Amino acid sequence: MFTPEDASRDSRELKSESATAYMVRMPEEKDPGAAFFLSLLAPGVGQLYCGKRSRGVWTLVFFVVGIAAAVFGWILLEQDSTKGSELLLGTGLRAALALYVFAFLDAYYTARELSDGTDSQMVYNPRVAAILNFLTRGFGYWYLDERRKGVFIFFLIGVATRASRNVQNPTYAALLELGIEIVVAVLAADAYRIARHQNELHREKLASVSAPATALAPSPGLQPHIPLTLAGLFVGAYVGFVALGILMPNYDTIDQSSVRITELEDRLTYQNPKYGVEMQVPFTWQFTEAQAGVFAQAEHTEENCMAIFLADSRFPWTTLESYGDSLVELRKAKQPENTTLKRGSARLGNLAGVEILFHSQSRLDLEEETLALNTYEHFVLAAKGLTVYALIFSYSEPCSDDVRFIRESVTIGN
Numbered sequence: 337m338f339t340p341e342d343a344s345r346d347s348r349e350l351k352s353e354s355a356t357a358y359m360v361r362m363p364e365e366k367d368p369g370a371a372f373f374l375s376l377l378a379p380g381v382g383q384l385y386c387g388k389r390s391r392g393v394w395t396l397v398f399f400v401v402g403i404a405a406a407v408f409g410w411i412l413l414e415q416d417s418t419k420g421s422e423l424l425l426g427t428g429l430r431a432a433l434a435l436y437v438f439a440f441l442d443a444y445y446t447a448r449e450l451s452d453g454t455d456s457q458m459v460y461n462p463r464v465a466a467i468l469n470f471l472t473r474g475f476g477y478w479y480l481d482e483r484r485k486g487v488f489i490f491f492l493i494g495v496a497t498r499a500s501r502n503v504q505n506p507t508y509a510a511l512l513e514l515g516i517e518i519v520v521a522v523l524a525a526d527a528y529r530i531a532r533h534q535n536e537l538h539r540e541k542l543a544s545v546s547a548p549a550t551a552l553a554p555s556p557g558l559q560p561h562i563p564l565t566l567a568g569l570f571v572g573a574y575v576g577f578v579a580l581g582i583l584m585p586n587y588d589t590i591d592q593s594s595v596r597i598t599e600l601e602d603r604l605t606y607q608n609p610k611y612g613v614e615m616q617v618p619f620t621w622q623f624t625e626a627q628a629g630v631f632a633q634a635e636h637t638e639e640n641c642m643a644i645f646l647a648d649s650r651f652p653w654t655t656l657e658s659y660g661d662s663l664v665e666l667r668k669a670k671q672p673e674n675t676t677l678k679r680g681s682a683r684l685g686n687l688a689g690v691e692i693l694f695h696s697q698s699r700l701d702l703e704e705e706t707l708a709l710n711t712y713e714h715f716v717l718a719a720k721g722l723t724v725y726a727l728i729f730s731y732s733e734p735c736s737d738d739v740r741f742i743r744e745s746v747t748i749g750n
Contacts, residue, residue, distance in 0.1 A: 364450045369558035371443035379436050382443025386450055391464070395439050402432035430574075431471055437570045438467040444563045459538045462531035469527040473520055476527035480534070489523060510582040517578055584649045584722055588629050597623055603745075606632040613725075615645050616745035618738050634742075641735035643742050644728045656690045656717050659724060663715060667694055674713070682716055684727055685746030689718030716743050
């Protein structure tokens with residue numbers, strides 16, 4: 337049972353601890369501006385300047401790991417677009433951006449707290465609690481000694497994340513991922529709130545049993561609006577990227593359920609109302625089963641000619657010219673014998689775009705003579721919104737007129 341003697345003993349112990357803390361951890365003169373700018377140059381260095389070695393080292397290490405993961409994911413994405421490479425790129429960028437903002441804000445406010453003496457009165461660092469919840473999705477509660485809550489949140493968000501990756505509908509998957517991001521942001525704010533509240537309670541206990549050994553000095557140097565404004569810009573950029581990720585169309589799997597293929601006297605017509613695209617081929621061609629991520633695929637088997645109509649998502653700042661550059665580099669790497677025969681502006685149906693024509697020549701040895709076979713790969717690209725449409729031909733010279741007819745027949749968005 338709790339007795340007055342226990343209360344008196346606890347009071348004496350708290351007074352003793354408080355006096356020791358004030359004797360050992362007096363206010364230190366640290367420049368918040370210097371801490372802020374050091375962390376802008378290299379996340380974690382500002383914390384090292386403030387004497388927070390462990391925090392500074394771990395911030396720097398995990399920031400470098402995040403950057404390395406993003407770079408590696410980008411390299412894999414350039415080689416072969418897979419969900420694994422996209423996840424690695426996104427996770428790395430997210431962690432690096434969050435740690436960068438955390439680093440300069442924490443360094444700035446740690447320097448202020450050291451200068452005015454409030455650092456010695458903190459039980460928990462609210463910024464550490466917030467970043468842990470944001471990056472690890474619940475471990476901030478472990479830092480705050482609320483482990484059951486942390487474990488529950490961690491597994492709950494883990495289940496939701498796995499569910500979002502298994503959702504077949506891209507729109508629903510994006511909305512679920514957005515919901516997870518909002519929940520994680522709320523959890524970070526909640527961890528920050530709890531840490532602040534616990535620190536306030538601790539300060540009240542200290543004030544009730546002991547007064548500071550020296551008066552607290554005002555925090556010198558850079559004022560808060562500069563780091564807070566910069567942090568706001570980074571947060572805004574992150575929100576923009578999340579919104580862009582939701583708006584980006586997904587063409588990994590094309591819904592062909594509403595497709596209509598109409599046979600006329602001199603042509604076949606492919607129509608997909610869901611995506612607003614149409615493509616026609618001469619009656620000597622046949623539409624074949626399209627691969628995943630392809631609208632339509634047609635062949636002229638007698639002449640060994642093929643046409644593939646597909647789409648891909650693009651960032652708003654990515655131009656068709658840059659797509660063309662990547663395409664030329666890829667073809668040269670895979671087939672060095674190909675030559676770029678033509679490159680310039682063109683039309684893909686009702687849209688203006690660019691075209692690239694590759695040419696290769698092979699020889700066919702017959703009994704009486706040797707024939708030169710000219711083969712062409714023709715890429716016609718056009719952009720609309722966040723989508724790049726591509727019509728790809730592989731053909732020999734007898735199909736040249738058919739290729740012209742097909743590219744002029746394409747309709748997008750009408």
